[in-house]
Amino acid sequence: xxxxxxxxxxxxxxxxxxxxxxxxxxxxxxxxxxxxxxxxxxxxxxxxxxxxxxxxxxxxxxxxxxxxxxxxxxxxxxxxxxxxxxxxxxxxxxxxxxxxxxxxxxxxxxxxxxxxxxxxxxxxxxxxxxxxxxxxxxxxxxxxxxxxxxxxxxxxxxxxxxxxxxxxxxxxxxxxxxxxxxxxxxxxxxxxxxxxxxxxxxxxxxxxxxxxxxxxxxxxxxxxxxxxxxxxxxxxxxxxxxxxxxxxx
Numbered sequence: 001x002x003x004x005x006x007x008x009x010x011x012x013x014x015x016x017x018x019x020x021x022x023x024x025x026x027x028x029x030x031x032x033x034x035x036x037x038x039x040x041x042x043x044x045x046x047x048x049x050x051x052x053x054x055x056x057x058x059x060x061x062x063x064x065x066x067x068x069x070x071x072x073x074x075x076x077x078x079x080x081x082x083x084x085x086x087x088x089x090x091x092x093x094x095x096x097x098x099x100x101x102x103x104x105x106x107x108x109x110x111x112x113x114x115x116x117x118x119x120x121x122x123x124x125x126x127x128x129x130x131x132x133x134x135x136x137x138x139x140x141x142x143x144x145x146x147x148x149x150x151x152x153x154x155x156x157x158x159x160x161x162x163x164x165x166x167x168x169x170x171x172x173x174x175x176x177x178x179x180x181x182x183x184x185x186x187x188x189x190x191x192x193x194x195x196x197x198x199x200x201x202x203x204x205x206x207x208x209x210x211x212x213x214x215x216x217x218x219x220x221x222x223x224x225x226x227x228x229x230x231x232x233x234x235x236x237x238x239x240x241x242x243x244x245x246x247x248x249x
Contacts, residue, residue, distance in 0.1 A: 008041065008042070009201070009204075011038070011041050012038070012050060012201060012204075012205055012208075013205070013207075013208045014208075015033075015034055015037045015038055016030075016034060016054055016205045016206075016208040016209040016212065017208040017209070017211060017212040017215075018033060018037070018212060019031075019032075019033040019034040019037075019054075019209065019212065020054070020058070020208060020209035020210060020211065020212025020213040020214075020215075020216065021212035021213070021215050021216035021219065022212075022216060022232060023058060023209075023212070023213055023216060024212060024213035024214060024215060024216020024217040024218075024219070024220065025216035025217070025219055025220050025225065025228055025232075026216075026220075026225065026228065026229055026232065027062075027170055027173065028152065028156065028173055028177075029232065030051075030054065030055060030058060030209065031051055031055050031149065031150055031151060031152070031177070031181075032110065032113065032150050032152055032236065033232075033236070034047070034050075034051050034054075034055075035047050035048065035051065035106060035148070035149045035150050036106065036110050036150075036236065036239045036240070036243065037239070038050060038051075039103060039106060039243065040243075044102050044103060044106060044148070044149055045188065045191075047149060048149035048184060048188060049188055049199070049202060050201060050202045050205055051149065051181075051202070051205075052181060052184070052185045052188075052199070052202050053199065053202040053203045053205065053206055054202065054205045054206045054209040055177065055181045056178065056181045056182070056185075057206055057210075058206075058209060058210070058213065059174050059177040059178040059181060060174070060178055061174075062170060062171070062173065062174035062177075063171060063174030063175050063178050064174075065170075065171070065174075066167055066168065066170060066171025066174065067167060067168075067171070068167070068168050068171055069171065069175070072168060072171055072172050072175055073175065076134060076172060076175060076176070078131050078132070078134040078135040078138065079134040079135065079137060079138035079141075079155070079158075079176065080138060080175070080176070080179045081135060081138065082134065082135040082136060082137065082138025082139035082140075082141075082142065083138035083139070083141050083142040083145070083151075083155070083176070083179055083180060083183065084138075084142065084179070084183050085138075085139055085142060086138065086139035086140060086141060086142020086143040086144075086145070086146070087142035087143070087145050087146045087180070087183040087184060087186075087187050088142070088146070088183065088186070088187055088190075090142055090143030090144075090146045090147065102147060102148065103243055103246065104243065104244045104246075105147055105148050106148040106149070106150060106240075106243055107239075107240040107241065107242070107243030107244030107245070107246075108240065108244050109144060109148050109150050109153055109240070110150070110236045110237070110239055110240030110243065111236070111237050111240035111241060111244065112153060112240075113150075113152055113153050113156075113233075113236060113240075114233040114234065114235075114236035114237035114240060115233075115237060116153075116157060117229060117232070117233035117236070118230065118233045118234065118237075121157070122157075122160060122161060123157050123158060123160070123161035124161065125161055125162065125163055126158075126161065126162070130162070133158075134158075137154050137155060137158040138155070140154055141153065141154060141155040141176075141180070142180075142183070145180050145183070145184055146184070146187055149184065151176070151177060151180035151181075151184070155176050155180075156173065156176075159172050159173060159176065
C-alpha cells in the first residue's frame with residue numbers, strides 16, 4: 001500500500017475519532033467537524049463521500065432511540081421535502097465542482113455556525129407559520145448541504161426554535177441529518193462524485209467514529225459540557241476563517 005494512501009487513511013481515522021467524540025459529547029457536530037478537517041487534505045466531494053456511512057449509521061441510531069418518530073415525521077415533513085428539493089436542485093456550485101468557491105463557502109458556514117453556537121442564540125418560535133417556514137428552512141439547508149456537505153445551517157437553529165423536548169429535539173436532529181445524508185449521497189451519485197471515492201473507506205471510518213462517540217459520551221459525564229461547547233465553537237470559527245481565507249486568496 002503506498003505511503004500516501006496510509007497517510008490518508010490515518011488522517012481519516014483521526015478526523016472521525018475526533019468528530020465522533022464531538023457528537024458523543026454534544027449530540028451533533030460529526031459532519032461539521034469531519035468536513036471542515038477532511039477538506040484540508042482532500043477535495044470537498046471526496047470528504048462528503050467519506051462522510052456518508054458514518055453519518056448515516058450514527059444518525060439512524062440517534063433517530064431510532066427517540067420515542068416520537070411518527071409524530072415528528074408528520075410535523076417535519078415540509079422541512080424534509082424542502083431539504084430534498086434544495087439539495088438536488090440548489091443553485092449554488094455543487095461539491096462535485098471542486099471549486100475554490102466551495103472551500104470558501106464551507107469556511108463561511110463554519111464561521112456562522114460557530115458564532116451562533118457561542119452566542120447560544122435562539123430563534124423565535126414559528127407559531128402558525130411553522131409549515132411554510134419549515135419548507136423554506138429545509139430548502140435553504142439543502143442548498144447549503146449540496147454546496148458544502150454541512151447540513152446544520154439553518155436547520156439546527158430552526159429545530160431548536162420549535163421548543164421540542166430534549167428527547168424529541170435529539171430525535172428531530174437525527175431525522176433531519178439522516179435525510180440530509182441520504183439526499184446528499186444521491187446528489188453526489190448523480191453528479192458522479194461518488195465514483196472517485198472508495199465507499200469501503202467510508203465504512204471503515206465508522207469504527208473510529210463510533211469509538212469517538214463512546215469517548216465523547218464518557219467525557220460528557222466527567223467534564224463541563226458548557227466549557228466543551230465554547231472550545232468547540234471557537235475552534236470551528238478559527239477553522240472556518242482559515243478555510244475562507246485560503247479559498248479566496
